Amino acid sequence: MRPFEDVVTQHGATVLKVCRAVVGANDADDAWSETFLSALRAYPDLPADANVEAWLVTIAHRRALDIGRARSRRPTPTDTAPDMPAPRADPAARDPDLWDALARLPTKQRQAVAYHHIAGLPFAEIAALLGNSPVAARRAAADGLKTLRNIYREDQMS
Incomplete structure (x- = not known):
């Protein structure tokens, strides 16, 4: 098996193009690095007749998707804080007996009703x-x- 450094030299540009296409230029370098870290770990187990470029492109695609997903979960800074949603109306304000009725429910039912x-x-x-x-x-x-x-x-009948 040839040295991993040769694999990086030969296929690095292709992997970077795939990463740029999937996540854009800003995150492409991170995806490229993650690709080759993953590939380095798996390289010793790669069959001798494997298509190395296809293997690396597959890893690059997956790592780029991972980075894209992680980016979508990060908070986005804004100049102003969003409006707070209106607090939910207190159901007991409309019906003071509601809390007593809720207290009489079995635990899981009471919790599920309250939470939802x-x-x-x-x-x-x-x-x-x-x-x-x-x-x-x-x-x-x-x-x-x-x-x-x-x-x-x-209660109404009583």
Whole structure:
């Protein structure tokens, strides 16, 4: 197997072009470096008959996508802070008995209803908080609302 330095010399320009095409000039150098770091680790296991350029282009494409994804998750500086969303209305202001009714729900139902309908969290985040799946979190919220309706019905008849 030829020295890795020769591989870098022979294919470095092609890899840089791929990186520039995928993530642009600003992040291309980082993607190029990440490509060759990954390639260096895997190079000893590369079959002798492998197409080295295609192998490197595949790695470059993946590393460039990783860097692009990381860039999209970074905060973007702005001159002004965005407006804060309006606070959610306190449901107890409309119906003071709501907190009592919520307290009577089973724990997971109460939490799912509170997290989704009061705090506005999506079911994927609720699932992480409750230690279950998004489907189970959705079911707990639905069951909680059904139970709340029954509690209100019972309270109205009393």
